[in-house]
Amino acid sequence: MHIEKGPYIQLEDVNFSYGNNQVLGGVSFDVEKGDYLGIIGPNGGGKTTLLKIILGLVEPDSGVVRIMGHDIHNLKDRSVIGYVPQRIGAALHPFPATVEEVVASGRIVKAGILKRFTREDRSAIEYAIEIAGIKEYRKRLIGNLSGGEIQKVFIARALAGEPKILILDEPTTGVDVGSQKKFYEFLSNLNHEHHLTIVFVSHDINVVSSEAKTIICLNRNLVCEGPADKILKEDVIKKLYGDEINVVVHQH
């Protein structure tokens, strides 16, 4: 699936409610090819719901979602999106799966349902393991890895399907500060060197402002949208998180 022009992700007037509780109201934005978009907002601001709508896991009450020009419902090749969910942590522990097996599962849709892996599929899985830097623990059980290691495995799994867009939900939850820095360097490298369009959600405003090229501020509605250095002003942050917040600006 290829489109030469137009945004990779397009949302038009998306609304969603859980019962009477409106979670997203009139959300519209575009994500262009090669973008590195960070979505910030307070807890309960609709970030994860937004990702689920983009992935087609949740049906919006109204509005349109297009992926590479196709309505999400008519998107035949789902492998264009790689998704890295929030780390499941302890739930992974008893699951008897090696890193290699988990990464390979990311290739299933690209290879085709009920099709055996070809040599090309195997090479893509190997490549994903290599660029994620997880070669040395490929035979280990997923449940025996640290938070940072698991996150890399999940990214390798997403990359195994050779996606055009990588979507990550709170990718560094439970990852120590040192590993977080390395993790975002790796993500930035995927964006620059491998030309992957990246969308990630985080509640950590510092991480998003220092890593993402473009930012979307979400608190049920779209509060702001634009380049990180231009839009994150004190009034916007207060609008997003409330007046009681203190904004301290520092140079990275």
Place this chain on the structure above:
Amino acid sequence: MFEIFQFDFMVRAFAAGIAIAIVAPLIGIFLVVRRYSLMADTLAHVSLAGVAIGLLVGFNPILTAIVVSIVASIGIERLRNTKKIVGESVLALFLSGSLAVAVILLSLAQGFNANLFSYLFGSISTVNVFDLSLIVGVTILIATIVFLFYKEFFFLSFDTDLARASGVPTKALALLLVILAAVVVSLSIRIVGVLLIGALMVIPVVAAMQFGRGFRDTIFLSVGFSLLSVITGLYISYYWSIASGGAIVVVALVIFLLSLLLNTNRS
């Protein structure tokens, strides 16, 4: 050791037992990792209702058990998907409900006798030629389906949400899995019995999981443990004249305890 094979019924019992030993953990592992172990027990109780129908109408009880448990497995999945009833409550509903139906039907069929005992706990002398052909034929079919859907079943079990977001037909796969489980449970009635088949689907798998291997290796290990349990259990059943299901499950439990001990010491 081999003199027991001079009896045709023992040959049939071993052949059927080996088929069940292969297929029970093959489906059981997906139930265990999906935290759905109780499904096997629920379907076993449902299949008892199927057996009761067979006894009441004078039809092959294994066939009626297969039909009834397939219908119930579809009902369970559909009810679960509506999300009107919380996860395991659906299983509790079907487990006790089908047992109640089975008890009523068995009373009507006057089936509370030694014949019923063999359905509850397994009996090596009850496998006839038709049963054997059915068990072996369906086992080959189930093993082929698992081989074909292996990648998809793994993906579904490891990360259902991601599989769904990726376009994998997760609901259809989950339904297929419970239908296969229903068939395995019904087929196993003759050898392991209704009350103990759940154990054969689960214990060899959890024993294999103690070794901390990958998914494929865990499947091979669990099939190995299951075969060891069934073959040893059938020998014990013959020489000590005890119900085969009990003997098989006790051997499986010993293997589990040894696996636990071995790996606790190692770690």
